[in-house]
Ligand code: ADP
């Protein structure tokens with residue numbers, strides 16, 4: 062009987078592979094890493110279990126090496142990676158890397174940092190006060206005697222003990238030197254934000270207390286359950302999470318909390334750390350590899366019972382999770398937009414199911430999906446309708462830009478009411494947020510003679526203008542292609558090039574010109590490239606070293622800046638023009654969230670929304686900050702158009718070197734899917750058609766959709782069709798439950 066194992070390898074879209082274990086090697090356990098040959102390569106994979114003897118004439122290969130005696134990743138996490146691979150049609154090994162510390166699959170295993178610790182030897186102790194020769198050696202012995210756990214090089218230096226003295230004591234046999242593992246601590250390196258208040262436990266409001274009681278009861282059942290906490294901005298959701306987390310920790314189980322982006326929800330990680338001390342680990346891609354490695358091993362060893370991280374932290378090796386929180390659950394950064402295209406929130410729900418845990422989804426603007434689940438009683442809905450300390454929600458005022466243009470001309474960026482409000486707030490030394498969800502200086506360059514715009518040579522989009530050191534630079538926001546803006550049109554050579562539209566760089570310049578004494582910061586993807594720069598900008602704003610923060614949607618997320626009393630939104634309609642069925646939902650979320658940044662402290666706040674479409678329902682309901690009304694209207698639209706969450710959808714994009722090849726391949730694949738599904742039905746297929754972004758990074762893209770009530774039927778048909786045409790499968794991106802359909 063051959064000893065066969067099934068191995069998941071970190072190669073997308075590859076199925077489980079079967080290998081033989083030679084008699085000389087002990088049978089590895091599930092979750093252990095193994096080195097296996099694949100083609101002419103060898104790579105590291107993970108044992109999933111025993112494999113059946115394959116039928117047919119297979120020549121099986123031997124495992125090269127077994128790296129672990131015990132499971133490297135825990136069984137439930139392994140199960141979760143398999144589920145993700147299957148559900149998202151990504152292959153069983155596609156999320157293994159996310160479930161491990163850096164380099165765990167590249168063979169370089171030992172990445173711990175060690176430190177030399179010096180302590181007195183038995184001889185040194187026995188020698189008593191007479192140990193050592195000379196004053197400096199005697200001093201060193203005395204210092205070491207007072208430190209039974211020994212002293213590190215840094216501590217020795219701080220005590221004025223030189224390396225030479227230590228070496229001499231070592232030569233005399235009076236001290237021993239050992240290596241000790243030290244964990245690199247991301248909190249020490251400043252990757253997290255400073256804590257602002259909130260260190261001690263608070264007296265809960267009535268609403269918070271009821272929420273904690275209900276959730277606590279659900280957690281205590283130790284059964285899988287999902288609750289949606291819909292709490293208006295400033296209702297104190299974090300405090301609810303903290304109290305609940307404390308209960309679950311005390312019951313001996315772990316807490317896993319996802320946040321959209323650590324630096325964007327700073328208060329959260331820092332407050333948890335302040336409340337729970339070193340029992341908290343964080344996991345996100347902003348950490349250095351060393352930090353991520355050490356944090357992962359702290360979790361795996363069971364040194365912590367609270368883990369906070371971004372989407373891939375859902376694969377953290379935390380034992381016995383009893384509570385899984387997804388903060389700002391509507392946030393699109395939970396969706397991974399590359400293979401494997403998983404949604405962190407949905408994976409969190411599955412992890413809760415596998416672990417019999419309570420899953421808490423929290424938001425002031427829940428996703429349509431989660432709210433629909435609550436409406437259908439699949440999730441328990443908990444509402445926090447009031448801000449803490451009875452602070453009022455910001456008063457929101459709409460500014461119709463058609464009127465402003467009529468009055469002040471078409472070039473106005475900051476309307477008169479907004480300018481006046483800014484002046485008034487600056488006079489009172491209060492702070493201001495200005496949102497424009499478009500970065501760059503100008504949206505595009507346009508030739509007044511021939512009408513052409515400067516487009517990206519690799520993608521079907523126009524280039525965005527950015528301020529360079531001493532010239533304008535045009536850049537593609539998809540592939541990063543860039544070039545200087547020429548003096549003459551590249552198409553007709555006319556010298557009449559004009560900037561069209563504007564972005565955050567332009568707004569920053571406007572604010573600076575209008576308010577020369579204001580201290581202004583800008584937060585968008587261009588200003589936060591450097592690690593730590595986002596945290597730095599937000600910290601400066603929190604310390605009130607900045608008066609105005611201009612930025613993209615990043616400034617709308619979860620922040621708690623009590624001194625902000627005015628929020629201005631420039632061009633609220635930026636997102637409404639998108640060919641995306643979620644455009645209204647995104648707009649509503651963004652406006653409600655950003656308005657929610659105003660008036661969180663003692664002074665009441667106001668928000669001003671500049672728009673060309675004051676009548677659009679997403680803008681009207683955001684103005685009223687009325688989520689249920691928005692939901693009711695939006696769900697009607699989704700129902701009428703047969704869009705999620707009322708049906709499930711899969712987006713299939715087939716790439717090719719030319720338009721014709723990609724369309725032909727997509728048509729072939731689509732025809733196969735239709736053939737396969739004919740007897741069972743259960744869904745419709747729309748397309749193929751050119752994707753809205755027809756060219757992207759030099760490739761042409763054709764697209765079709767599957768829509769229906771049975772995700773399983775759609776996935777099965779698609780999986781079979783892909784297996785029939787592996788060469789097309791290689792050029793195909795499958796997106797189950799897509800967020801963006803461009
Ligand atoms: P949300 O995430 O719901 O928008 P936060 O959790 O950021 O709100 O809380 C808003 C503010 O209210 C924070 O400054 C927080 O410290 C404070 N806060 C929360 N609960 C209480 C409470 N019970 N009493 C006083 N202040 C509170």
Ligand code: ZN
Nearest residue numbers: 517520537540
């Ligand atoms: Zn491009």
